[in-house]
Amino acid sequence: MPPITGSVYLMGDDVNTDVLHPSRFYSLSSSTRAAGLLSGAGGESMTGRIIIAGRNFGVGSSRESVIRGFIESGVQAVIAKSISRIFYRNAYNAGLPAIICKEAAENFSHAQIIQIDIEQNTLRDESGDITLPFVPIDPYFLGLIKSGGLPAGHGWK
């Protein structure tokens, strides 16, 4: 798998789904869902972003409109100290890498360009000065990323 390169969007601890994507943006329309990420993210573009957060990221609802909102607004990956179980599964089911790394939030800054190497289990900054290992992804979830998410992996086109 080629490395993922993107600009960091930094967040704190305990960011829950009602803040990440309020239920009023639940919709069958992808443009409505995309507009809902962080209620519009204060006008900042999320295209190509890598979200880095603290502990307990994504706690709360199982609504898949949340994870679709991430993908449809262009987020490439999420990295956090810890990630709430249902959010974690929804991310991989939709083909979005969700990575657990305790040191990322302290070592990278907002809008910095970083690279995720899924094969090598590492995060690094553009200069290569900082390289951080992350918790290896379980083969079950690696399989989901490689197949482009759960529906595609099960042949539901």
Add this chain to the structure above:
Amino acid sequence: MSYVKQIFNSKIIGPAGGAYHWLRPDLVLLPEYALALHEEMLSRNNLKPKAPQKVMIVADHFSPPSSIERAEILSKVLNLCKKWDFPVRMFDGICHQLLVEDERAIPGTLIVGADSHTVTAGGVSALAVGFGGADIMAALLEDQIAMREPEVIGVELTGPIPKSIMGKDIILAVLKLLGPEKLNYRALEFVDNSVGGIDQDDRFSICNMVVEAGGKAALFIPDKITKKWLAARGEESSNFGNYQTDSEREYVERHVIDLGNLKPLAALPHDPFNIAPVAEVAGLPLDQVFIGSCSAGRIRDLAAAAKILEGGRVAGGLKAIVIPASRNVYLRALDEGYLRTLTLAGATIGNPSCGPCGAIDKGLLGAGERCAATINRNYRGRMGSPDAEVYLVNSRVAAASMIAGRLIEPEDL
């Protein structure tokens, strides 16, 4: 072996890769909003449920729909179910209450649902786990779901239960004890050794909120209270399956909570873990009080509220909303006279549904408003404006607060 592990092991059908196994579920729950996101894929591929006898599809979040878009979303789900010749539970109540009223939800079953509060069914000693819709599509179409065996934390509940204490206070005490992260990916097992035992409706309230700590599941070891619930549902046999309930159970952690020391608790804005005794926030003026939701909209909640509001009057200018969790709860509250009492006192009764919880239906809050609610989450925006405040409390405190127009314990009215 823990009860959770016994259930988990008995449902394994094969490896799914890495630490994951394919498990065979006994009951599969799909609320309309979760199914709707997959309707297009299902219709286009002409896919059908593999084991429809295990499935429950519920219209409860858009019950009835409050916008044109939601009406059209529900319509897509209804058309799909019509094609499947599958009966939808239409506006019968919140899916999690319908689950525990269902004869298929019995001790030892694996229940999976496309909503985080599926954990509520741990109250009937099922291993009940919430997922996103894609995982539930595997359960629907392939009769299997990928799961990793959770570590299990054991909690023994002891002591006499003070009259002022309800399930909400017990789970808030548990959350306070364990903190916001310890339960992620783990399951909780409750042993009820309290004097007289914890009311079945309170057990549902307790299991309901374990997901606020990221918990995968919570269940009560089945006992005579479980048997009573099953008997009340009209089931003659109280078969708990081939599981051992009294053997030595292995847990990664063990805790004991003496309920005798508990006082009514509140979760303060904007976090279910921001917990303090109600006494510490008593007196705060309120704009709205809501009794309902899959967390605490059951007959025990309505009975407690009616007892406090009997002959009383909702404070002037306060929006007091009560929503029974299901059609059955609604009917029983009608028969017992609770709805009449609440209505006479000035509360507004909504139809069985999620209501304003999740900022879905009528009863939303505006900026600057403060609400006491028996729901499970008080995140910013959970009940409407991100600039509103929600205090999570038990149904007795909520009812007393309806009369006072401010946060108060019934004993201080």
